[in-house]
Amino acid sequence: ILRPRRASAADAVRPTRAEINLAALRHNLRVVERHAGRAKIWAVLKADGYGHGASAVARTLERAGVGGFCVALLEEGIDLRKAGIAAPILVMGGYYGGAHAEVLAHRLTPVVYDGAQLEAFARLVRAGPTGRTGQTGQSGQPSGPIDVHVKVDTGMARLGVTMDQLPAFADRLRATRELHVRGLMTHLAQGDALLPEETQEQIRLFEQATALLASRGIAPEVRHAANSAAILRPDIALADARFDAVRPGVALFGVPPLLVSDAPVSDGLLPNGLDDGAGLPVSSELRPVMRVRSEIVDVRDLPVGAKVGYGALWRAPRPSRIATIAMGYADGLSRQLSNKGHILVRGKRAPIVGAVSMDMVMIDVTEHAGVSVRDEAVVLGAQEGPLGKDVILAQEIAEHAGTIAWEVLTSISRRVPRFYREP
Numbered sequence: 509i510l511r512p513r514r515a516s517a518a519d520a521v522r523p524t525r526a527e528i529n530l531a532a533l534r535h536n537l538r539v540v541e542r543h544a545g546r547a548k549i550w551a552v553l554k555a556d557g558y559g560h561g562a563s564a565v566a567r568t569l570e571r572a573g574v575g576g577f578c579v580a581l582l583e584e585g586i587d588l589r590k591a592g593i594a595a596p597i598l599v600m601g602g603y604y605g606g607a608h609a610e611v612l613a614h615r616l617t618p619v620v621y622d623g624a625q626l627e628a629f630a631r632l633v634r635a636g637p638t639g640r641t642g643q644t645g646q647s648g649q650p651s652g653p654i655d656v657h658v659k660v661d662t663g664m665a666r667l668g669v670t671m672d673q674l675p676a677f678a679d680r681l682r683a684t685r686e687l688h689v690r691g692l693m694t695h696l697a698q699g700d701a702l703l704p705e706e707t708q709e710q711i712r713l714f715e716q717a718t719a720l721l722a723s724r725g726i727a728p729e730v731r732h733a734a735n736s737a738a739i740l741r742p743d744i745a746l747a748d749a750r751f752d753a754v755r756p757g758v759a760l761f762g763v764p765p766l767l768v769s770d771a772p773v774s775d776g777l778l779p780n781g782l783d784d785g786a787g788l789p790v791s792s793e794l795r796p797v798m799r800v801r802s803e804i805v806d807v808r809d810l811p812v813g814a815k816v817g818y819g820a821l822w823r824a825p826r827p828s829r830i831a832t833i834a835m836g837y838a839d840g841l842s843r844q845l846s847n848k849g850h851i852l853v854r855g856k857r858a859p860i861v862g863a864v865s866m867d868m869v870m871i872d873v874t875e876h877a878g879v880s881v882r883d884e885a886v887v888l889g890a891q892e893g894p895l896g897k898d899v900i901l902a903q904e905i906a907e908h909a910g911t912i913a914w915e916v917l918t919s920i921s922r923r924v925p926r927f928y929r930e931p
């Protein structure tokens with residue numbers, strides 16, 4: 509709603525925008541496919557495709573051959589159908605608040621994990637297509653059983669049938685003829701951990717859950733567990749986590765998940781001898797998809813001691829040239845970046861100075877010869893200019909802001925128009 513609707517980059521009044529590189533998206537899909545082996549790709553496009561615009565991303569990925577999509581919310585699934593996506597769409601979040609009929613009306617595949625959901629969907633199937641939607645002629649649903657995916661909790665403690673509840677739940681599934689258990693899924697809590705033990709334990713429980721369903725005559729055709737980290741990590745042992753389908757999110761957008769350690773660091777060394785607690789990138793083949801750029805809207809020269817921004821969080825230690833950029837925290841540039849991190853101007857980093865404000869941020873361009881109003885300022889992504897060539901990755905911003913790249917991407921707000929390019 510807040511997003512300015514403009515047909516092209518040239519129409520944008522404010523020069524702040526996110527450029528989405530669809531060729532990079534397709535490249536990342538190929539990388540993920542290579543790591544996924546025989547498993548099908550079910551692209552995770554929650555939160556508006558990790559901030560990239562779910563419709564355009566989904567259309568591109570569908571044309572490039574992904575097997576299906578996963579979203580967190582019913583609303584997100586409906587948006588993809590409205591964008592013309594025909595592939596299967598799995599609604600993972602599952603809290604429908606009574607909107608089960610809408611799930612079916614839009615031919616979305618629900619994830620189920622409690623008895624009330626089974627009952628609600630079964631009732632809709634019994635009511636038939638018209639009874640289901642209340643809008644005759646719209647659904648086009650077959651009157652037979654509907655496909656569902658069952659989610660089991662193997663260690664995430666978020667959603668899913670617990671291993672304790674599973675026997676009773678499986679009995680109930682078997683008795684619910686209106687539903688066909690097409691998929692079985694779980695979610696890995698530590699797919700990015702340096703050591704694979706916890707993930708291996710989750711996989712062991714997932715196999716146990718599979719066997720338990722089999723004992724009740726339920727044999728899901730599609731089992732899936734792996735997120736980006738689990739797909740891309742090099743450990744051979746985790747090839748088992750790929751099953752029939754994988755659910756990559758962040759990797760498609762060019763962010764390599766890190767292998768991180770939560771084990772106590774002893775003598776400054778991690779268990780495997782690595783000395784860097786920050787993590788180990790699992791793949792360097794990925795290309796960032798989003799580039800966020802704005803422009804310099806003001807340049808001023810300040811004397812030593814001059815104060816910059818709200819709260820005077822920065823004072824000039826020397827005569828300084830300060831540029832104002834037309835992007836602030838309401839656009840998704842975290843206020844945590846106050847006095848931290850960089851923005852690229854003329855191909856070279858300029859440090860952020862003072863507090864990030866709602867619509868603007870200031871940078872120190874004292875070392876940037878020839879800087880002027882209307883120069884491009886790159887907040888995220890690469891820039892080449894007269895002073896050099898550099899790149900600011902989502903991971904770097906995340907580190908400065910005390911968060912993860914996932915949050916950096918999904919924080920770019922709806923006020924920043926997205927423009928799609930095919931280089």
Ligand SMILES: *Cc1c(COP(=O)(O)O)cnc(C)c1O
Nearest residue numbers: 552695735736755756757758759
């Ligand atoms: C977000 C999510 C994913 C994708 O995670 P990435 O780390 O972005 O690859 C996969 N499965 C579930 C259930 C999720 O919520």
